[in-house]
Amino acid sequence: MIKRENYLKQIRPLIGNDQIKVLTGIRRGGKSVMLEHIREELIRQGVSPERFIAYNFEEMRNLPLRKAESLFHAVAERMAQIDGKAYLFFDEIQEVRGCEEFIENLQKSYDCEIFLAGSCSDVPAGSFVRFKIFPFSFAEFKEMYIQLYPGAPENEIFVRFFQLGGMPALGSLRMEEDASKLYLKDLFGSLVLQDIVRRNEIRDVELLERVIGFVFAHPGTSLSANYISGQFKKEGRITARETILNYLEYGVKASLFYRIPRHDLKRDKLLTVGDKFYLADHGIREAVFGGQIKEINMILENIVLLELLRRGYRVTAGLTGSSAIDFVCERGDSRIYIQVAYILASPQIEEQEFGAYDAVRDHYPKYVLSMDETDLSQKGIRHRNIRDFLVDPSW
Template sequence: MIKRESYMRRIRPFFGGELIKVMTGIRRCGKSVMLELVKQELLDSGVGAEQFITLNFEDLRNAPLCRSEALHAEILRRAAAIPGKAYLFFDEIQEVQEWEKCVNSLRVALDCDIYITGSNAKLLSGELATYLGGRYVEFVIYPFSFAEFLELYRTIAPEASGQQAFQKYLLAGGMPYLANLRYAEEPSRQYLTDVFNSVQLKDVVKRNMVRDVDLLERILAYVMANVGTTFSASSLSRFLKNEQRNVAPETILNYLKYCCDAYLFYQVKRQDLQGKQVLSTNEKYYIADHGIREAVFGGNLRDINLILENIVFLELLRRGYTVTVGKTGEKEIDFVCEKRAEKLYVQVTYLLATDETIEREFGAYAAIRDNFPKYVVSLDEFDRSRDGIKHRNLRDFLLAEKWD
């Protein structure tokens, strides 16, 4: 179990406080492990194990507690026997009906520190905003970064070079459980396919009462084939019409939103850098884990440009950046990244193999006159930096503690 210090660093300041700590993210990305890491640090700080109350609501033994009143009564009963503060850990809380009422009441009634996880972005919308507005802090948990993957993979294949490890990461992705399978190809593919099916069924179809599952599957296949490619709901509607499926763009947008709510995809809007406005059409979508794409759809090495973009995009999110696609005239910048007063631009490509590619990647910055850092990242081993634009090897870029 690796420490995932980048997350712990952000969660740690809230230990023992009254704010509810909410960890969200796609199924099997490591949220339950984060709860265990929090528990371990609390134990190390002197909290007694008898002060913990832990419930996983995917465990059928806890099915009787999946109603708010029943859960509330059970926690009050258990907490009465705890000396001092109670530490409550609720895993996959969305399985509990009206859980937000229960959690808010426990927050008021008990001297407690509450940690919850969930696999749906709707967890923090609607009624929750009413009951817990201003009383929670959210942490989105992602599958392993390349740095986290490398730390674990080297315990399994200590002789692997950085290049070999990255090749494995390109195909396997970052789902934590794969280390238990020692990244063996067939078991890993089976596991990732099962994760995908579980997300599709539990977090998309059942939660949103999707009736046309065939249509959903076609949309999923299209988006996975086109990760990182600009498209609109209208163009997807036309594509499906060619396959004899008439579907309104609004329906497609709804289905895509369901997938984003389940953290399967991330939508990235385009920004006109000259007009300083966010554009309302032709977004891009990236998948939460490129290993799932390889298992379900295949072709990660064939579509390596798209997958490298996907990997860099997720790394930017892990580091807390808000990301848009930049547009300047006819040119496009892969990622415009902002975080408080920070800003940087990133272009991603496989190799700077031709003069045309070099001109396209570096030339994308020609119309941008500010002094924020501008990067071109690729798998080239030689530094091609020029005109104040920094060229970085993609593996080094992912492993850098900070970008200068």
């Protein structure tokens, strides 16, 4: 098991306070294991496991507890057996009808600390702090791969990561391509059906799948409901703009993809249309839709974006008049700019990537990331190898 210390570092200082800790992220992205890690951390701090109450609402035995009233009675019975503070762990809490009122009543009624996990971003809570749990980073994937195949070269590991993505369960399949892709296809179907169709009572499943497929075909592309509707119209299908907007929002709430707003750097203003969408896991795209090798630059950009989000950056897509900056990354008072390319194979491509910064007049650090092994830094703009960036935690 890979110990995800980067998340524990965020959670550990908050253990012991009254805030509800909420773990969100894509289905099967590692939230349940993080709840296990938190329990292990509490035991190390001297808390007896007898104070733990845990439910996973995807388990068949807990189906009768998906109503808030039934669950409250079940928890109350167990709380009566605990002398002092209890620690409550609810996995896939969004499956419980009336869960918001249930959580509120728990806090009012008992001395307890509550940890929630859910695959939908609108998991309810009162006084809460939210932690986004992502699939494995390249560094975590590399650690798992080396456990399975000691001595594997980094190039081989990165190729496999590029093909399969970072869903944690791939380790149990030994990263074998056919088995992994079959798992990812099944996961995609489950995610769409359970976290989007059933949750939002969608009737036109075929249209939903087409909208999701459109996003998966164009990661990192500026999309709008009007644009997608126009593309469908060319194929003879008339689709309401509001329906497409809703379907995009459902995908974001299910953590299937991320919405990145565009940032007009000259006016220092966020634009309200043309957001970019990136995938929660690029391996799902390859398993379900294929074509990764034809879209290398697009997938590398997606990989870098996820790493920036893992590291706590607020990310926007920069515009400077006629040029665009892939990522404007802010954390606290700091800012960095990042351009992503596959290979800087010609002077023209170099000029395109480095020249994108010509209109950016501030003194924040500027980077170009590519798969080139040679340092091509120029004009005060640093060049970094993408693999080196992904395993360097100092950024």
